Amino acid sequence: MANKYMTREGGATVTAFVPYDCKNNCPFCINKQEYRNNPVGFSVEAVCKSIRMFHEITPKCDFVFTGGEPFADPDALQVMVDCVPEGHRVFINTTLPVSELFPEERIIEFTRVNKDKITCINVSRHMVRYVEESNDELLSKLYVPVRINCVLFKHYPHDGMVDFANRFAKYGLPIQFRADYTITTLENLYQREGDHILEDLMKNFEYLGLDGCRIRCGYHFNNHGQHIAYHRTLPYSTITEEINGETYDILYDVLIKQNGDPHSDWTGVPLDVEAYRHVTYEPYDLKVLEGRVD
Numbered sequence: 001m002a003n004k005y006m007t008r009e010g011g012a013t014v015t016a017f018v019p020y021d022c023k024n025n026c027p028f029c030i031n032k033q034e035y036r037n038n039p040v041g042f043s044v045e046a047v048c049k050s051i052r053m054f055h056e057i058t059p060k061c062d063f064v065f066t067g068g069e070p071f072a073d074p075d076a077l078q079v080m081v082d083c084v085p086e087g088h089r090v091f092i093n094t095t096l097p098v099s100e101l102f103p104e105e106r107i108i109e110f111t112r113v114n115k116d117k118i119t120c121i122n123v124s125r126h127m128v129r130y131v132e133e134s135n136d137e138l139l140s141k142l143y144v145p146v147r148i149n150c151v152l153f154k155h156y157p158h159d160g161m162v163d164f165a166n167r168f169a170k171y172g173l174p175i176q177f178r179a180d181y182t183i184t185t186l187e188n189l190y191q192r193e194g195d196h197i198l199e200d201l202m203k204n205f206e207y208l209g210l211d212g213c214r215i216r217c218g219y220h221f222n223n224h225g226q227h228i229a230y231h232r233t234l235p236y237s238t239i240t241e242e243i244n245g246e247t248y249d250i251l252y253d254v255l256i257k258q259n260g261d262p263h264s265d266w267t268g269v270p271l272d273v274e275a276y277r278h279v280t281y282e283p284y285d286l287k288v289l290e291g292r293v294d
């Protein structure tokens with residue numbers, strides 16, 4: 001028999017893959033193949049159906065739209081954002097491409113119209129440029145909070161970290177640096193020794209503190225008022241644990257695939273929807289473990 005599900009109060013974060021691709025080829029991308037090789041059944045309506053299903057089960061969960069590129073199709077993005085009922089936090093992960101279909105003015109207007117629905121737009125900007133970037137000023141004109149997500153992949157330019165941070169500090173934007181999570185394990189998640197990203201951050205910025213849970217952790221820094229976080233996570237989002245004699249699959253993220261299929265993990269595991277309707281809740285185990293986290 002499959003294990004029972006457990007998740008945190010409020011429900012696991014629901015990440016919805018938009019059913020259309022981006023134009024980039026980032027070397028660390030794990031989604032590209034899926035968009036290119038097998039785009040069968042990709043559908044906005046199917047994604048919306050699953051959004052409604054997750055809302056029914058966990059009416060307070062967070063939704064994240066990712067891709068592919070959410071901003072590649074403005075009309076479809078609007079349909080999906082509109083489909084999320086009130087009461088949820090909504091995040092959009094994007095490179096924020098400017099196109100004929102979605103020029104700057106339309107992006108700004110999109111954020112104005114949706115400012116009460118969108119919690120934050122997470123814009124990917126990397127120290128090595130993998131994508132064609134829209135100009136930084138655009139980020140400061142949006143009507144919703146913006147955070148910069150920066151993947152530090154392999155041999156990033158160590159001496160460029162301060163300039164990179166200051167490039168966005170100018171607009172008051174926080175940054176989340178992200179390690180290559182494909183090499184993270186339960187054993188090394190909290191290991192500091194040999195972590196060159198952490199060494200660079202400690203050297204360059206004021207260290208504030210650490211928070212974390214079973215599956216991910218974050219080191220927090222201050223760069224003259226700019227908040228900088230360093231995020232480490234596992235390449236999967238289910239932890240199996242025995243609690244009071246019962247074995248549970250503890251779900252941190254659940255997914256909506258491009259064809260609307262609900263999954264319980266990033267590793268291709270379909271979600272047992274009926275079992276999730278009877279999920280057991282536990283208090284969220286994310287805690288401040290050291291110092292302070294602003």
Ligand code: SF4
Pocket residue numbers: 022023024025026028029030031032067068069095131
């Ligand atoms: S922009 Fe995102 S989806 Fe596109 S290749 Fe880069 S990581 Fe992958």
